[in-house]
Amino acid sequence: xxxxxxxxxxxxxxxxxxxxxxxxxxxxxxxxxxxxxxxxxxxxxxxxxxxxxxxxxxxxxxxxxxxxxxxxxxxxxxxxxxxxxxxxxxxxxxxxxxxxxxxxxxxxxxxxxxxxxxxxxxxxxxxxxxxxxxxxxxxxxxxxxxxxxxxxxxxxxxxxxxxxxxxxxxxxxxxxxxxxxxxxxxxxxxxxxxxxxxxxxxxxxxxxxxxxxxxxxxxxxxxxxxxxxxxxxxxxxxxxxxxxxxxxxxxxxxxxxxxxxxxxxxxxxxxxxxxxxxxxxxxxxxxxxxxxxxxxxxxxxxxxxxxxxxxxxxxxxxxxxxxxxxxxxxxxxxxxxxxxxxxxxxxxxxxxxxxxxxxxxxxxxxxxxxxxxxxxxxxxxxxxxxxxxxxxxxxxxxxxxxxxxxxxxxxxxxxxxxxxxxxxxxxxxxxxxxxxxxxxxxxxxxxxxxxxxxxxxxxxxxxxxxxxxxxxxxxxxxxxxxxxxxxxxxxxxxxxxxxxxxxxxxxxxxxxxxxxxxxxxxxxxxxxxxxxxxxxxxxxxxxxxxxxxxxxxxxxxxxx
Amino acid sequence: xxxxxxxxxxxxxxxxxxxxxxxxxxxxxxxxxxxxxxxxxxxxxxxxxxxxxxxxxxxxxxxxxxxxxxxxxxxxxxxxxxxxxxxxxxxxxxxxxxxxxxxxxxxxxxxxxxxxxxxxxxxxxxxxxxxxxxxxxxxxxxxxxxxxxxxxxxxxxxxxxxxxxx
Numbered sequence: 001x002x003x004x005x006x007x008x009x010x011x012x013x014x015x016x017x018x019x020x021x022x023x024x025x026x027x028x029x030x031x032x033x034x035x036x037x038x039x040x041x042x043x044x045x046x047x048x049x050x051x052x053x054x055x056x057x058x059x060x061x062x063x064x065x066x067x068x069x070x071x072x073x074x075x076x077x078x079x080x081x082x083x084x085x086x087x088x089x090x091x092x093x094x095x096x097x098x099x100x101x102x103x104x105x106x107x108x109x110x111x112x113x114x115x116x117x118x119x120x121x122x123x124x125x126x127x128x129x130x131x132x133x134x135x136x137x138x139x140x141x142x143x144x145x146x147x148x149x150x151x152x153x154x155x156x157x158x159x160x161x162x163x164x165x166x167x168x169x170x171x172x173x174x175x176x177x178x179x180x181x182x183x184x185x186x187x188x189x190x191x192x193x194x195x196x197x198x199x200x201x202x203x204x205x206x207x208x209x210x211x212x213x214x215x216x217x218x219x220x221x222x223x224x225x226x227x228x229x230x231x232x233x234x235x236x237x238x239x240x241x242x243x244x245x246x247x248x249x250x251x252x253x254x255x256x257x258x259x260x261x262x263x264x265x266x267x268x269x270x271x272x273x274x275x276x277x278x279x280x281x282x283x284x285x286x287x288x289x290x291x292x293x294x295x296x297x298x299x300x301x302x303x304x305x306x307x308x309x310x311x312x313x314x315x316x317x318x319x320x321x322x323x324x325x326x327x328x329x330x331x332x333x334x335x336x337x338x339x340x341x342x343x344x345x346x347x348x349x350x351x352x353x354x355x356x357x358x359x360x361x362x363x364x365x366x367x368x369x370x371x372x373x374x375x376x377x378x379x380x381x382x383x384x385x386x387x388x389x390x391x392x393x394x395x396x397x398x399x400x401x402x403x404x405x406x407x408x409x410x411x412x413x414x415x416x417x418x419x420x421x422x423x424x425x426x427x428x429x430x431x432x433x434x435x436x437x438x439x440x441x442x443x444x445x446x447x448x449x450x451x452x453x454x455x456x457x458x459x460x461x462x463x464x465x466x467x468x469x470x471x472x473x474x475x476x477x478x479x480x481x482x483x484x485x486x487x488x489x490x491x492x493x494x495x496x497x498x499x500x501x502x503x504x505x506x507x508x509x510x511x512x513x514x515x516x517x518x519x520x521x522x523x524x525x526x527x528x529x530x531x532x533x534x535x536x537x538x539x540x541x542x543x544x545x546x547x548x549x550x551x552x553x554x555x556x557x558x559x560x
Numbered sequence: 561x562x563x564x565x566x567x568x569x570x571x572x573x574x575x576x577x578x579x580x581x582x583x584x585x586x587x588x589x590x591x592x593x594x595x596x597x598x599x600x601x602x603x604x605x606x607x608x609x610x611x612x613x614x615x616x617x618x619x620x621x622x623x624x625x626x627x628x629x630x631x632x633x634x635x636x637x638x639x640x641x642x643x644x645x646x647x648x649x650x651x652x653x654x655x656x657x658x659x660x661x662x663x664x665x666x667x668x669x670x671x672x673x674x675x676x677x678x679x680x681x682x683x684x685x686x687x688x689x690x691x692x693x694x695x696x697x698x699x700x701x702x703x704x705x706x707x708x709x710x711x712x713x714x715x716x717x718x719x720x721x722x723x724x725x726x
Contacts, residue, residue: 028586032686062686066588071684107591107601119678122654129653129678133689185599201597241597246661275658284662314655319620344659346666362666452626458712487712519708522692557707559686 027067032559034132035059038083039551046509047534048550049084056083060132069105074098077166085537085546086135087306092168097139110146115139115170118158119312120181120207124252124271125233125297127312128162134537134544136306139163141172152188156181162299162308173308175213175299182206200242207235211299211310218264220384225266231257233269233297233311248275254297260304261296261335265387269294271313272393282348289341290316291393293373296335306544316340317368317403322421322448323479323497324468327535329427329434329442331370331401338431339395340370359411366405372398372431399441402426415454422447429473434536434545438473445469458487469501476501491526492516497533515553523558587700588684592649592674595661600674602681609698610643611724613717615671616682616692618652619659624691625667627709632669634714642725646671651690653677693717697724 036058040050057080064073075097079090099114117139120126130137142160149155157180161172183205187198215227235252254269270293277286298308313333320326344366351360374396375388405423412418423446429435435442448466455461464481478500483493497511513530534548589603606612615631617624628648631638638644648671650660657677664673676682685694688707695704695717704720706713 030686032688034688064588064684064686066586069589071588103589105589105603107589117678117680117683123678127654127678185597188599203597239597246597277658277662279662279665281665281668284665286658286662288658312654314653318659319656321620321622344662346662348666348668360668364663364666452711454711458715460711462711485710485712487710488706488708488716491708491710519706522705522707524707557688559688559692559705559707 031063035556037554043550046548048548072100090166094168112144123312152185179209203239205237259301284346291339293337337373342368362409370400371395400431417452419450442472528553590681612696614694623709642721
């Protein structure tokens, strides 16, 4: 079949199809495109290197076709070669994600073949998701069925392998994931049968996830141990809400799962998550506690870090947005085990009051703490096989992180707003190794003052002044940012990050970066140039280490 | 030869599909929860005859919060003049999902807030990054979108609302 035949058929097909009455409901096509290009220049002072190909290029194109309850989609990916900071093993161009799905319009039946993302409960034993800008993607590839037989009941079942790599095509890991989840919305269920309308809303859920990977044996000293091939994990959850109050409880467990994260020990895993919150107009607070013990769960026992996680255990600390607080010492859950707790308060000082001012003032406070587990190490053969015993769900002696921050946000006039944030941080770089220059606890104070001025109609200037003070690691830092926008199309920004307190005077570097961009509805182009610090880049709840770079960056995104 | 035929069939199928479908993005149906824990189908979000503004945001996204805080001051007027309903879809995942309700209450938003912790709706709507704002007309078709927020964008939104409210 040559191109000519294809074209002739293509032109004729709609006419033929329409004539035969096959075209009933028009389908729709939507898509998006994302491109990132980076050039590199050498800069030994900041550790920026030039790869042999001298530039990096990542691109993603998504296409979804939808007609009624049917949809099919694919993602074309290109890494020619991958931009530094992405997994370097991602290579070539090809289809990295494809699926077909039917979701009955009544919601009763929904099935997918091919790739899909999924989350059970809080994700503590299963979450397939992507953070494309970080190169994180553990999509499942298999079959998923969701049924909602009556209102208030949802059942999910799936079988699949997980995405591990990309080499001109999708490459899945070796393990098979099998999972079921059920949830009951008690109110939805009762509303249908008896017309109860409780003020308390209760949702119950339970999941079971099992993975299979071929086994074998490992030897520890004189012991020859058999690696289990089928590993199950389970979880129970309860959520309740009443008149502004909300409470949640989730418990999960996992049978022995010797893997690279736990030093191939045979201890069972356990996790407990408790939340309590209250909110009404102008006020909200929440407290939560979480202990995870040996809950690393991957579909390949031998991989680490971002590869093949089946579950998701987010950090207890707040995801910070300002540059110095977000990228220098971001905390990540210690996957082998930690005990943690957090408390949060939001309050709006009403407008018109003396403290609130003309437009009102918003206050927020957040405190998070995490320590190692409260454990006793075993001895002899037991230590080799099981490692330790946990004494309680509470905090152990080893401090991982303390993060306190408070923010005041105030609108002064129609043209001027400001926001001040203070952070107090104690960060154990041995527990979360974000720096190679210091091992121990970093004590840091961070101050951020942000202003926003409307200069003219549709134009505004935003500035950030940030300072981080610490005696440890690389010492003090400052960041200044200025961003000018012409709504709705243009922006220009300059940011300078300066390590002014580094004890090594030669390392007191300015990381200056400028960018200009244009937005046209769903299309966005930005061009940047400058130095980027080696550090941690976070989106949502996930962070990845990126190397230092110096050069141009061009970013384009578009959707239709 | 075999692969030529295969490629030809694929190309033909694609072109045939494209020939029969519309290019306007319509609102996909995804099951989400609101802050009260109730299940909501995104297919039911549109009020017939009135425009709906769907704003994707997150508690960790500063421009998103600026956008929705600025709209909040104008929302009552917009509703009176155009009948618009604003839906704020949070893509906060498990790390920050518990912050959504207290934050929304502290900044006094009157929007319907939906939770999309695993980005199922965001993916179906082709959202690459936040903030991403969609205007859906009374027939459920996406008629305008903007992938950014800078101060003053609300004037553009208001013009679009007036245009589609008729």
